[in-house]
Amino acid sequence: MSRRMLAVMRKRGLHRRSFGVSALTGDSHSSLHTPAENGRNFRHQPLLTRRMPLGIDQSAVFRSRFLDEFNDGVRLAVVRGPEGSGKSTVIDAWIARLEPRTRVVRIPEPVFGCSAAEYLNTVLRGLRGTGSPQDASFSVDEAASAIDGDLVMVLDQLGNCVDAPAVGARLLELLRRCSELSVIVETRAAIFDAVELAAVDGHVEIGPEQLCFTVEEIIAVHRTVGIELGSEAAERLHRLINGEVAPTVLAARLAKQLGYPVVDLRGGPVPEYLARLSATAEAVLDRNDVSPWRKVVLEWAPLRTINPDTVPPALEQLGLLQRRSRDSLVEYPAALRMGLLQIARRELDDDVAETLDALAASALAEDNATEATLYACDAENWTVVGEIFEKHFARIIDEDLAGAVRVLQAFPDEHRESFPVVQAARSSLIGLGEMPLVVADLPTTDADLAAIATSEEAMSIATRATIRALGLRRLGYYGEAVELAERIHRILDDVFEMNKPHLDAQRSMLRLTLATTFQLAGRYSSAATQLLYAFRSGSSAVRRKSAGVLALNWALQGDMPRTVQWLRAGADQAHPPGRWGTSMRLPGDCAQALCHLERFDLDAARQVLDNLGEPEFREERWALMAYVRALWSLLCGEPTEGLDWLDTMIQQHRHYYVPESLGHRLITAVRVDLHLAAGDANAAVAVLDNVQARSGPALLVARARTELLTGRPDAALAAASGATHSEETCARVRIDAMLIEAAAHVSGGDDDAATQCWRTACRIAERCGCYLPFALLGSAHRDRLSELTGVSAPALAALQPPVFPAGSLAVVRLTPRESELLQFISQGLTLTAIAKNQFVSPNTVKTQLRSLYRKLGVNTREQALAQAARLHLLDHADMQVS
Incomplete structure (x- = not known):
C-alpha cells in the first residue's frame, strides 16, 4: 500500500505539511441547564444523539476558563469540535449563567443530511414557541417578528445540515436585523469563514484546540x-x-x-x-x-x-x-x-510503517523536517528520527517544542549513543529527570583543543562533552563541570573562527547549555559570554531562552539597566504555550520580580511570583527562584513564612542542594537574613557556621551583617572588607558590603572611612539602579550616614516596617571549651567521665558547668540542653568538637 497509497494521496492533494492534533469521538449531550423562568424554551430530543458515559463529575468537564467567553457583548458564539470534545458542557454552563429574564430557545440537532430549508423552518417554529409545522416557512422578516426582548438561540449540531453555510448566512442576516438576539452554534464542521465572523459585532469562536484540557x-x-x-x-x-x-x-x-x-x-x-x-x-x-x-x-x-x-x-x-x-x-x-x-x-x-516512512521521506523532500520527524516517530524508525534531528533540531524545536519533547522522550536508550545531538537536546529539555554522564574526556592544552576544532568530529566531540558537563553539574560536581565547560568553550570559539554558518544553530544550543552550567556555578561573566553568542546566532527558541537567562544573570548581580534591556529583548521573542513556555519564561520572570523588588514594588513582585508558583522538581533554576521568593518575604516583613517556604523547597530538591552551587550560596545568605529579621541571631550564626561560610562574597556579607546586628562592628568590618575587595563580587553584593562597612566605621568612630564607603555605595547604586541593599541597613545608620555625608539614602529604601529589629540583637556565643562541654553533656557523660576525658578534676568540670549554665540562664543539665537546642548551639558544638 505504502508507495501506491502515497501516490494516490498526492494525486488527490491529500498530503499536506504541518501537524498538531486535537479532540476525540463521542459527543455528550447532557441535560439542558437553563433558568427555570424560561418556560417557553423550545427543545426537542435530538434525533441523532450519541451519549458518552463519562463516569466522572461533570463539573470537571465544564472548563471554567470558558465561562466568561459568552457575555453581554457577544452576539454570535461558535463552539466547534469533533465528537467527544465537550462542546455541549460548555454551552450548558453558559446557559446556566444567563439572567432569569433571558429567553432561551434551543433548536434540536437535525437529522444528518437535513436540508437547509427544513432546518430553517424548525428554527422559525422554535422562535414562535410552537412545535406545529403549519405556517412555518422561514424568512428573516418572519423570524424577526417572533423575537420580542432579549433572546438566546442555541443551535445544536448545525453542521448536520447539507448546506450549513447557507443556514449560517441567514442567521447572520437575522443577527443584523435583531439587536436583542444572540446565537450560540454548536457544530463539528466549519460553517462561518473568518470574513463572516469578523463582520459580526461581538463574536467568539472556540475551536477544537481550545476545547482540549490543559495539563x-x-x-x-x-x-x-x-x-x-x-x-x-x-x-x-x-x-x-x-x-x-x-x-x-x-x-x-x-x-x-x-x-x-x-x-x-x-x-x-x-x-x-x-x-x-x-x-x-x-x-x-x-x-x-x-x-x-x-x-x-x-x-x-x-x-x-x-x-x-x-x-x-x-x-x-x-x-x-x-x-x-x-x-x-x-x-x-x-x-x-x-x-x-x-x-x-x-x-x-x-505495511503501514512503510507508508509512514514514505510520508517522512516526502515531508523531508519538501523541506518540512518537523513533520518528517513526527512521521518517522510514528513508524518507530529511530535511525531516521535521529538523522533528521541531528541536522534540523533547531527548526524542529522552534516549530513545535511540545512535539520535539515527545519525540525525544520516546527515543529509545539503545539508539541514543549514535546521536549526540538527540542526547544533548533530550538532556537539556527534560530537565533534572535526566542525568547523562557519557565518557567525554577533553585535553587541557590550547593546542590540543585547537586540533579538535579543526577535525571533522569537532561538533560531535563538543556535543558529547557538553552532555557530560551537564551531567556533572546535575550530580553536584560544579567545579568539574565548569572546568570541562571552559574547554568546550575554547573548541566552539575555534570552530566559530572557521566561518561555518551551517553549524550556528548547533553551536548556539551548546552555548546555551554551557551558560546554564556557568550561571548555576556562580560564574556570571562566563555565562554572559556564552549567552551573547547563543542569542546572536541561535534559533528563535534559543534566542528567547538566552534573553531571559541573560536578564536573570544581570538581575542577580544588581545591574538593573541591563536586566531591563534583556527583558525587552526577551519580550520580542514569542514563547510556546503550556509548561515548556512556562519553563522558558522562568528566568525572565525571576528577573522581572527582582526588578520590582529593587523598586520596592512588593505587590507587583508578588503577582509575578504567584504566576510562577512553586518550581517543578525538574527545574534546574529552582534555587534561584527560591532565592527571589525569599527576598520578597524578607522585604514584606514575613521572615518566618519565608523560612518555612525555603525549608520546603530545600527538602524537595535536597539531592541538588550542594555547597558548590550558586543557589546554595544565595539561599544560605538569605536564610541568615531571614533569621536576623525574625530576631533569632543564634539561628543565623548556626547557619553560617554549619556551612563554614568564610569565603564567597554573598556569604561574607551575610556574616558581616550578623556581626553588625549583634554588636560586633570590628568583626563586621573584617568580613565586609573581604567581600568588597573580592574579584568575584557583583554590584549588589558590593553595595551591601560597603554599606555594612560604612555602618561599622560609624560605630567605631571613623567618620572619614564611613563617608567614603557610603558615597561609593550610593554612586554604584545610582549607576546600577540597585537600591535593595539600602533597605537592609538599619534606619539609624542610614540617617547618621546621610547626615554625615550630605548624601541621602534612596527614598525607596524606607520600608515600613523595617527589615531588621532596631538595636543590637541578643546572641549567646560559646567558647570552644564551652561548646565541647555542651557536647559532652548532650552525650550523657558523667562529671567523672568528662573530667577523665579532659584530664582535669571533677571540681574543675563543676566550675565550668556553672559558668555554662549562667551563660544559658539555666540551672540543670536538662534545661541546658533544651536552651542550647532553642539557640541552635548543639549543632555549633558538633562542629567545634569535630
Whole structure:
C-alpha cells in the first residue's frame, strides 16, 4: 500500500505539511441547564444523539476558563469540535449563567443530511414557541417578528445540515436585523469563514484546540475519580492526546482501574489504554453512518493533515475529522488516529510503517523536517528520527517544542549513543529527570583543543562533552563541570573562527547549555559570554531562552539597566504555550520580580511570583527562584513564612542542594537574613557556621551583617572588607558590603572611612539602579550616614516596617571549651567521665558547668540542653568538637 497509497494521496492533494492534533469521538449531550423562568424554551430530543458515559463529575468537564467567553457583548458564539470534545458542557454552563429574564430557545440537532430549508423552518417554529409545522416557512422578516426582548438561540449540531453555510448566512442576516438576539452554534464542521465572523459585532469562536484540557485540567479530571496524577505524568498524557476531552476521561477511568497512569515514562500509551483507544475507534467505524467510509478512513489514518478541499464534507460533519483554526487543514483527533493506525496495521494488506516512512521521506523532500520527524516517530524508525534531528533540531524545536519533547522522550536508550545531538537536546529539555554522564574526556592544552576544532568530529566531540558537563553539574560536581565547560568553550570559539554558518544553530544550543552550567556555578561573566553568542546566532527558541537567562544573570548581580534591556529583548521573542513556555519564561520572570523588588514594588513582585508558583522538581533554576521568593518575604516583613517556604523547597530538591552551587550560596545568605529579621541571631550564626561560610562574597556579607546586628562592628568590618575587595563580587553584593562597612566605621568612630564607603555605595547604586541593599541597613545608620555625608539614602529604601529589629540583637556565643562541654553533656557523660576525658578534676568540670549554665540562664543539665537546642548551639558544638 505504502508507495501506491502515497501516490494516490498526492494525486488527490491529500498530503499536506504541518501537524498538531486535537479532540476525540463521542459527543455528550447532557441535560439542558437553563433558568427555570424560561418556560417557553423550545427543545426537542435530538434525533441523532450519541451519549458518552463519562463516569466522572461533570463539573470537571465544564472548563471554567470558558465561562466568561459568552457575555453581554457577544452576539454570535461558535463552539466547534469533533465528537467527544465537550462542546455541549460548555454551552450548558453558559446557559446556566444567563439572567432569569433571558429567553432561551434551543433548536434540536437535525437529522444528518437535513436540508437547509427544513432546518430553517424548525428554527422559525422554535422562535414562535410552537412545535406545529403549519405556517412555518422561514424568512428573516418572519423570524424577526417572533423575537420580542432579549433572546438566546442555541443551535445544536448545525453542521448536520447539507448546506450549513447557507443556514449560517441567514442567521447572520437575522443577527443584523435583531439587536436583542444572540446565537450560540454548536457544530463539528466549519460553517462561518473568518470574513463572516469578523463582520459580526461581538463574536467568539472556540475551536477544537481550545476545547482540549490543559495539563492542570487533566490533573483535575483524574482527581474526580480519586487519582492524584503527578504533573509529569499529566504532561506526558497531554502530549500524547493533546488534552482531548473524551480520551482524557477514558484515561482517568482506566488509571483508576489499573492503579497507575495510562502513559508510560517514554510518553507512549500503556497496552491497556491503546487497546481501549482501538476499541473506541472500532466502535466509530462500525456506526451505520460511518461504516461506508471505513476503507477510506483507514487508508488516510497515517496522514497527519489533509487538504480540506479533497475531503468529503460528511467526514467532518460526522466528527471524524477536525479543522484546525490556525491553517484550516483537517486532521484526525490524536487519540482517534492512534486507534485507527492500530486497526489499519491489522486490516490493510500493506505495511503501514512503510507508508509512514514514505510520508517522512516526502515531508523531508519538501523541506518540512518537523513533520518528517513526527512521521518517522510514528513508524518507530529511530535511525531516521535521529538523522533528521541531528541536522534540523533547531527548526524542529522552534516549530513545535511540545512535539520535539515527545519525540525525544520516546527515543529509545539503545539508539541514543549514535546521536549526540538527540542526547544533548533530550538532556537539556527534560530537565533534572535526566542525568547523562557519557565518557567525554577533553585535553587541557590550547593546542590540543585547537586540533579538535579543526577535525571533522569537532561538533560531535563538543556535543558529547557538553552532555557530560551537564551531567556533572546535575550530580553536584560544579567545579568539574565548569572546568570541562571552559574547554568546550575554547573548541566552539575555534570552530566559530572557521566561518561555518551551517553549524550556528548547533553551536548556539551548546552555548546555551554551557551558560546554564556557568550561571548555576556562580560564574556570571562566563555565562554572559556564552549567552551573547547563543542569542546572536541561535534559533528563535534559543534566542528567547538566552534573553531571559541573560536578564536573570544581570538581575542577580544588581545591574538593573541591563536586566531591563534583556527583558525587552526577551519580550520580542514569542514563547510556546503550556509548561515548556512556562519553563522558558522562568528566568525572565525571576528577573522581572527582582526588578520590582529593587523598586520596592512588593505587590507587583508578588503577582509575578504567584504566576510562577512553586518550581517543578525538574527545574534546574529552582534555587534561584527560591532565592527571589525569599527576598520578597524578607522585604514584606514575613521572615518566618519565608523560612518555612525555603525549608520546603530545600527538602524537595535536597539531592541538588550542594555547597558548590550558586543557589546554595544565595539561599544560605538569605536564610541568615531571614533569621536576623525574625530576631533569632543564634539561628543565623548556626547557619553560617554549619556551612563554614568564610569565603564567597554573598556569604561574607551575610556574616558581616550578623556581626553588625549583634554588636560586633570590628568583626563586621573584617568580613565586609573581604567581600568588597573580592574579584568575584557583583554590584549588589558590593553595595551591601560597603554599606555594612560604612555602618561599622560609624560605630567605631571613623567618620572619614564611613563617608567614603557610603558615597561609593550610593554612586554604584545610582549607576546600577540597585537600591535593595539600602533597605537592609538599619534606619539609624542610614540617617547618621546621610547626615554625615550630605548624601541621602534612596527614598525607596524606607520600608515600613523595617527589615531588621532596631538595636543590637541578643546572641549567646560559646567558647570552644564551652561548646565541647555542651557536647559532652548532650552525650550523657558523667562529671567523672568528662573530667577523665579532659584530664582535669571533677571540681574543675563543676566550675565550668556553672559558668555554662549562667551563660544559658539555666540551672540543670536538662534545661541546658533544651536552651542550647532553642539557640541552635548543639549543632555549633558538633562542629567545634569535630
